Amino acid sequence: MAFLNDLQTVLKRNVREYGMYIALFVIMGIFAIMTDGVFISSRNISNLLNQTGYIAVLAVGMTLVIVIRHIDLSVGFLAGFLGAVAAIAMVSWKLPVIVVIPMTLGLGVLAGCLTAYLVANRGIPSFVASLGGWLIYRGAILLVTISTGTIVIPNETFNAIGNGFIPDIPDIGILPNVHKLTLLLGLLAIVLYIANEINQRRIKKQYNFEVLPINMFILKMVFISGLVAYIIWVLAGYRGISWTLVVVLVVVAIYQFVTTQTVLGRHIYAVGGNPEAAELSGISVKKIVYVVFGSMGMLSALSGILFASRLQSATTTAGALFEMDAIAAAYVGGVSAAGGVGKVIGSIIGALVMTSLTSGMNLMGIDISLQYIVRGAVLTAAVIFDVSTRRIGK
Amino acid sequence: MDTPILEMRNITKEFPGVRALDNVSFKVAEGEIHCLVGENGAGKSTLMKVLSGVYPHGEYSGEILLYGETKQFHSIRDSEQAGIAIIYQELALIPEMTVYENIFLGHEIHSGIAIDWNETIKHAGVMLEKVGLEVNPAAKVKELGVGKKQLVEIAKALSRDVKLLILDEPTSALNETDSENLLNLLRGLKRQGVTCILISHKLKEVISIADTITVLRDGATICTLSAAKGEVSEAVLIKNMVGREIENIYPPRGQRVIGDVAMEIIDWSAYDPKIGRNVLKDVNINVRAGEIVGISGLMGSGRTELARSIFGNPMGFRIKGEMRIKDSKRRINHPQEAIKYGLAYVTEDRKGDGLILIQDVKQNITLANLREIAKRGVVNNNAEVQVANEYKDSLNIKTPTVEQRVMNLSGGNQQKVSLGKWLFVKPNVLILDEPTRGIDVGAKYEIYTIMNRLVEQGMSIIMISSELPEILGMSDRVYVISSGRVTGELPVAEATQEKIMHLATN
Ligand SMILES: Nc1ncnc2c1ncn2[C@@H]1O[C@H](COP(=O)(O)OP(=O)(O)OP(=O)(O)O)[C@@H](O)[C@H]1O
Ligand SMILES: [Mg+2]
Numbered sequence: 001m002a003f004l005n006d007l008q009t010v011l012k013r014n015v016r017e018y019g020m021y022i023a024l025f026v027i028m029g030i031f032a033i034m035t036d037g038v039f040i041s042s043r044n045i046s047n048l049l050n051q052t053g054y055i056a057v058l059a060v061g062m063t064l065v066i067v068i069r070h071i072d073l074s075v076g077f078l079a080g081f082l083g084a085v086a087a088i089a090m091v092s093w094k095l096p097v098i099v100v101i102p103m104t105l106g107l108g109v110l111a112g113c114l115t116a117y118l119v120a121n122r123g124i125p126s127f128v129a130s131l132g133g134w135l136i137y138r139g140a141i142l143l144v145t146i147s148t149g150t151i152v153i154p155n156e157t158f159n160a161i162g163n164g165f166i167p168d169i170p171d172i173g174i175l176p177n178v179h180k181l182t183l184l185l186g187l188l189a190i191v192l193y194i195a196n197e198i199n200q201r202r203i204k205k206q207y208n209f210e211v212l213p214i215n216m217f218i219l220k221m222v223f224i225s226g227l228v229a230y231i232i233w234v235l236a237g238y239r240g241i242s243w244t245l246v247v248v249l250v251v252v253a254i255y256q257f258v259t260t261q262t263v264l265g266r267h268i269y270a271v272g273g274n275p276e277a278a279e280l281s282g283i284s285v286k287k288i289v290y291v292v293f294g295s296m297g298m299l300s301a302l303s304g305i306l307f308a309s310r311l312q313s314a315t316t317t318a319g320a321l322f323e324m325d326a327i328a329a330a331y332v333g334g335v336s337a338a339g340g341v342g343k344v345i346g347s348i349i350g351a352l353v354m355t356s357l358t359s360g361m362n363l364m365g366i367d368i369s370l371q372y373i374v375r376g377a378v379l380t381a382a383v384i385f386d387v388s389t390r391r392i393g394k
Numbered sequence: 395m396d397t398p399i400l401e402m403r404n405i406t407k408e409f410p411g412v413r414a415l416d417n418v419s420f421k422v423a424e425g426e427i428h429c430l431v432g433e434n435g436a437g438k439s440t441l442m443k444v445l446s447g448v449y450p451h452g453e454y455s456g457e458i459l460l461y462g463e464t465k466q467f468h469s470i471r472d473s474e475q476a477g478i479a480i481i482y483q484e485l486a487l488i489p490e491m492t493v494y495e496n497i498f499l500g501h502e503i504h505s506g507i508a509i510d511w512n513e514t515i516k517h518a519g520v521m522l523e524k525v526g527l528e529v530n531p532a533a534k535v536k537e538l539g540v541g542k543k544q545l546v547e548i549a550k551a552l553s554r555d556v557k558l559l560i561l562d563e564p565t566s567a568l569n570e571t572d573s574e575n576l577l578n579l580l581r582g583l584k585r586q587g588v589t590c591i592l593i594s595h596k597l598k599e600v601i602s603i604a605d606t607i608t609v610l611r612d613g614a615t616i617c618t619l620s621a622a623k624g625e626v627s628e629a630v631l632i633k634n635m636v637g638r639e640i641e642n643i644y645p646p647r648g649q650r651v652i653g654d655v656a657m658e659i660i661d662w663s664a665y666d667p668k669i670g671r672n673v674l675k676d677v678n679i680n681v682r683a684g685e686i687v688g689i690s691g692l693m694g695s696g697r698t699e700l701a702r703s704i705f706g707n708p709m710g711f712r713i714k715g716e717m718r719i720k721d722s723k724r725r726i727n728h729p730q731e732a733i734k735y736g737l738a739y740v741t742e743d744r745k746g747d748g749l750i751l752i753q754d755v756k757q758n759i760t761l762a763n764l765r766e767i768a769k770r771g772v773v774n775n776n777a778e779v780q781v782a783n784e785y786k787d788s789l790n791i792k793t794p795t796v797e798q799r800v801m802n803l804s805g806g807n808q809q810k811v812s813l814g815k816w817l818f819v820k821p822n823v824l825i826l827d828e829p830t831r832g833i834d835v836g837a838k839y840e841i842y843t844i845m846n847r848l849v850e851q852g853m854s855i856i857m858i859s860s861e862l863p864e865i866l867g868m869s870d871r872v873y874v875i876s877s878g879r880v881t882g883e884l885p886v887a888e889a890t891q892e893k894i895m896h897l898a899t900n
Pocket of ligand 1: 805
């Protein structure tokens with residue numbers, strides 16, 4: 001009884017946060033049933049995660065852009081354009097991958113800083129500045145592919161980023177059809193997670209702070225560990241963890257850390273919450289604009305790399321509508337246009353929700369016209385839920 | 395006895411972790427001016443929000459009777475229709491719209507389906523005359539000063555045929571002349587039969603205008619006093635509000651040890667490129683260690699511009715002149731550098747540019763000095779809670795936890811958070827811009843005590859204030875500024891209200 005009461009209070013206090021996860025589960029559950037389990041097959045889940053990759057990294061960057069009350073519409077075609085640049089660098093200039101990737105990311109940062117310059121130094125609304133970028137990069141893609149059309153990328157290392165999987169340890173007889181390194185890594189992740197939680201709780205207690213009641217604490221750990229274990233098990237049943245997933249996890253880990261644990265992260269959210277107050281508190285709003293748009297540019301480049309690598313080519317339409325998907329993912333994940341509110345993890349979940357919809361509906365053979373309508377409805381519903389729970393929550 | 399125009403019975407309103415109103419009963423007779431007083435966080439604003447439907451029926455328990463009839467308001471619109479108008483401290487006007495558009499916003503005058511602008515302008519003129527405001531109805535609201543905006547708000551309320559007018563701290567941002575005008579207007583409205591509820595922390599004005607006063611404390615009605623029966627005096631009010639007697643509004647300072655000059659500006663001029671003129675001209679001001687320097691001047695005299703030009707110049711003035719901090723010449727180009735050189739600035743507008751309302755108490759307190767609780771750029775969240783709790787205790791901030799969002803705090807407690815934030819940067823020179831605006835007597839006393847403690851420890855304080863008694867009660871030395879120039883410098887012993895007013899208006 002006490003247990004149920006505790007559960008209720010914990011859930012009530014955090015409806016908003018858990019709402020997204022629940023939505024994701026519901027959507028996945030529905031598709032699992034409608035497709036007789038095909039949707040949650042190892043192969044499909046693995047595909048789903050890879051498809052989410054290039055939107056997910058954009059959504060992470062977009063979250064911060066929206067948090068500081070701006071928008072960046074140029075990211076889609078910037079990704080497409082930089083993907084093409086990477087392809088040309090490998091195909092025509094014969095540069096090695098190890099040079100091409102940092103170079104592309106660097107160009108992305110540069111492009112982001114250009115938008116930041118227009119916004120921070122020239123006072124141009126980011127909507128307009130990035131709309132200019134949208135047109136320019138779109139033209140630029142056409143320009144660089146004008147003679148060749150689609151550029152096919154023959155480089156295997158590069159293509160592995162979007163299609164490859166981490167290698168397995170040599171076969172030792174047990175578990176013949178599962179990816180054993182994936183299992184090991186999953187196990188390691190769970191152990192690290194539990195150790196960290198226990199440690200955090202201990203420190204909090206040292207400071208005499210309130211902690212979750214012990215039964216809730218254990219429930220939470222069991223739940224999350226179980227979830228991770230399940231996903232790992234599913235992935236191990238196909239070809240293991242993909243390189244795309246590795247890239248996304250690294251990006252998320254870095255951004256999650258920076259936004260929640262560092263001075264820089266605090267400054268970003270302060271600027272979003274009240275730019276005037278932030279400036280008077282000794283934070284350079286300009287600098288934050290540069291950092292956030294610069295990071296957005298870099299993630300656009302990364303998205304372009306992931307996409308080009310996945311298609312093993314740079315196409316003339318690469319990047320079309322990515323920005324809309326990223327913005328939608330961020331809003332489904334709970335960012336607020338009023339500024340100062342929004343979490344990186346939320347946007348990742350948002351990106352998963354959006355790609356699950358596409359993937360699930362594709363599996364069911366639903367017509368593309370209906371797909372757009374459903375996705376639009378889900379986006380709207382998510383934001384309505386978010387806004388209404390925000391009012392109830394404190 | 396007549397039925398009261400308003401009766402609120404057994405109102406209880408809870409927020410997570412706070413019972414803001416606990417069984418409050420409140421009665422207002424028709425045609426009177428009824429003042430509502432109480433400490434910060436006592437529940438005054440909440441009670442008025444319950445009344446006006448901001449918190450709709452169902453979110454509180456209790457009963458509201460208007461002319462003896464039970465009413466259930468589900469939104470502000472409902473209460474407006476019943477003849478209630480509320481004017482919040484944060485004005486609800488649209489700056490980019492004209493005065494007449496604002497006055498008739500939400501109940502436009504139509505001819506057919508289109509708005510009849512000619513009628514609107516004509517009626518707006520009538521309303522403005524009623525409130526005694528001489529402005530062009532076609533002027534944009536953003537061009538008006540606070541005092542005039544306040545009057546536009548009242549004109550807007552009157553244009554709706556209001557029976558019960560509620561004003562939540564209308565004079566806290568007004569200077570004495572504007573306040574007096576406003577109070578006279580209320581007296582005039584009373585003669586025309588408008589009933590008025592006024593919330594204020596300025597006890598003198600409360601006493602001068604109120605027919606009846608209700609005191610709230612910790613979410614409960616303490617007493618209702620009638621002026622006609624001679625029950626009202628400042629001492630009685632304070633005692634009921636705070637629960638104890640405060641003899642001296644300005645606490646005595648221990649020994650005064652005035653040290654060397656901590657900060658000085660010499661021939662300081664600031665040109666504002668946005669309005670194309672000098673906002674400060676040849677200002678010379680210094681402050682010594684252990685000293686409180688008061689800066690007095692009318693609204694718009696350049697007081698706030700002075701503070702900002704010193705504190706890293708975030709408004710982008712073109713500055714001429716020299717600044718010296720502890721004998722070294724400094725050029726400060728950003729608030730960040732100002733903080734580094736030991737300056738701190740508590741802004742006058744805590745909601746606008748002081749606090750981040752959507753963030754919690756602890757994040758606001760540590761924002762200007764995050765590095766203190768961070769190691770290699772990583773914030774120690776636990777240390778942060780500890781720091782925040784220290785300031786919560788030492789400043790007596792009323793909040794269930796430091797994880798409460800600042801927007802949920804009462805006005806006075808927000809001000810304390812703002813003060814805590816700047817004390818945490820451990821400055822040498824603390825610039826306070828209207829430090830006690832909207833703060834109750836008890837908390838004022840606490841803030842003055844804290845100021846005294848800080849200067850006793852050797853800090854320098856520059857206090858900008860519109861309240862002359864506060865300037866006289868707290869400062870060691872007073873500068874008076876008028877139109878961007880220093881028109882006088884007086885040791886406090888020689889300063890009087892008359893002298894300061896004279897200097898401020900010449
Ligand atoms: N939305 C809210 N969520 C949580 N607590 C709230 C909220 N609004 C008000 N409170 C709390 O309710 C109490 C009463 O607040 P209220 O604003 O009515 O005080 P007040 O008497 O108007 O004070 P002040 O003179 O400082 O304006 C305070 O403790 C405040 O923190
Ligand atoms: Mg209030």
